[in-house]
Amino acid sequence: MPELPEVETVRRGLAPVMEGRRILRLEQRRADLRFPLPERFAERVANARIDRLARQAKFLAAHLSTGEVLVMHLGMTGRFTISGQRQGEFHHETGHLTAHDHVIFHMEGGESVTYNDPRRFGFMELWPAANFEAYPRLRTMGPEPLSNGFSAAYLDSALSGKAAPIKAALLDQSIIAGLGNIYVCEALYRAGISPKRLSRSVPGLRAARLAPAINAVIAEAIAAGGSSISDFAGTDGNLGYFQHRFDVYDREGEACKRCGSEVKRIVQSGRSTFYCAQCQR
């Protein structure tokens, strides 16, 4: 499942062919993804220029010259592929469409951007730019890592009085936007905090370690994703999934890089948590 850094990697990969360009034609191959696609979707975006391709948490937001914002979410298995007549970075020939290619943007410049999503947990919605701050799926979200609103002081107030394990609190999008299972595990390891610790005991010294740990983990992953973008051109043109080396995530039974003891895996709220019981208290 793509997390914030992967979505940022997708944004950076798409920007060269989408930002500042017009959507000449949108090809819609089914009525819905996770939710119905917008009414008269093709008509509403035809000839619209994408003035800005932004990202908020795990949402891509294409600000259109028509006054609407096209919000796109990759869900669990969504991916974009760029193909086109012009050869070069990010471009390759697809040849034919597959059953899971649901939406194709034919862009000014000759490229096409294909949205593929086998499980269809992703979605696309149009919302007026004039009150985009009221867009329901973003309105209730907390600050995202690396933003001005996110700090140790913010964590102090957001976590105080909360009984849920810190792992669960960090996955709660209303507390922090855009964090998913992988980077929560990594940030807790880096901050030396047990994933089982009650949230209300984190404010103070631990929050002072946790906020910069979250920022560092996300910043490094974005940098790794950015450096992987050029690889896509040589492979299959897919954006958004890259191999990244993790300290604890998916390393059950392997040695902790800090103390050498075994990395453990437990299940919290139905999801795997990887951690070192020696280093994380």
Ligand SMILES: [Zn+2]
């Ligand atoms: Zn350790």
